[in-house]
Amino acid sequence: MNKGLIFDIRRFTVHDGPGIRTTVFFKGCPLRCQWCHNPESQVLDTEETIKTIILDNRTFRKKEIAGRWMTPNEVIQEIEKDRPFYDESHGGVTFSGGEPLMQPDFLSDLLDRIKAKGIHTVLDTSGYTSRANFLSVIDKPDLFHYDIKLINNTDHQNYTGVSNRRILENLLLLCENGKNVILRFPVIPGITDTRKNIDGVRELVIKVKDHIHEIDLLPWHGLANSKYKRFNKPNKLGKTRDLKKEDLAWISEEFGECGVKVKLGG
Numbered sequence: 001m002n003k004g005l006i007f008d009i010r011r012f013t014v015h016d017g018p019g020i021r022t023t024v025f026f027k028g029c030p031l032r033c034q035w036c037h038n039p040e041s042q043v044l045d046t047e048e049t050i051k052t053i054i055l056d057n058r059t060f061r062k063k064e065i066a067g068r069w070m071t072p073n074e075v076i077q078e079i080e081k082d083r084p085f086y087d088e089s090h091g092g093v094t095f096s097g098g099e100p101l102m103q104p105d106f107l108s109d110l111l112d113r114i115k116a117k118g119i120h121t122v123l124d125t126s127g128y129t130s131r132a133n134f135l136s137v138i139d140k141p142d143l144f145h146y147d148i149k150l151i152n153n154t155d156h157q158n159y160t161g162v163s164n165r166r167i168l169e170n171l172l173l174l175c176e177n178g179k180n181v182i183l184r185f186p187v188i189p190g191i192t193d194t195r196k197n198i199d200g201v202r203e204l205v206i207k208v209k210d211h212i213h214e215i216d217l218l219p220w221h222g223l224a225n226s227k228y229k230r231f232n233k234p235n236k237l238g239k240t241r242d243l244k245k246e247d248l249a250w251i252s253e254e255f256g257e258c259g260v261k262v263k264l265g266g
Ligand code: SF4
Pocket: 029, 030, 031, 032, 033, 035, 036, 037, 038, 039, 041, 042, 097, 098, 099, 126
């Protein structure tokens, strides 16, 4: 049976698409963004970690396994628990990660089954996958959340570990095929919010603005710092200060001037 590696299923999420949703987090990602909020999502394998809990001055340590191989039916059972909330709030299911397109057959199968139940779906993706993989699912989600990080390819490689060529090509495929797209732009101090990068993203936005609904600005915060420690992964941005809404105002204005709706947060 086709199984997928999932590291979390969160119910009642409200920032991952319209309405009340269930977000299914796929494990495995080909990128290594320095600002990743889910470092436990990156490796396409289960990982063991020790969770520390301090209670009444006593320390408890608990072994935790990140990632669980699940069948489509097991995932759907979880999703169906909140069906009445999706119907009432015009919500649905979001596939996120990690990168869901790293497990294309499992994702495709889930999208088909959920669509058959009439539930709205969002695919939250970095867009980093082959053209063939991308085309195999392009008609399935109702909405794409598509990340744009860095326009300069050398910078993209330095900060995410991969080239942005496929990402930009796959975005054009979405536009050419008339898909519903929301761009998501992580605002990372000194990395993605440089004058050079904002100019580059502006140029891209002008090019695709007739094909996208909006661009969401996702401000950097250090909430994942403890996860980096727990999973023993290098945390290059550990000392970077959290951004406030005011820090994003100028970027919002610049993108807004391109004629696209801008939203702060997801
Ligand atoms: S694409 Fe997303 S999940 Fe993958 S490394 Fe970057 S931020 Fe993390």
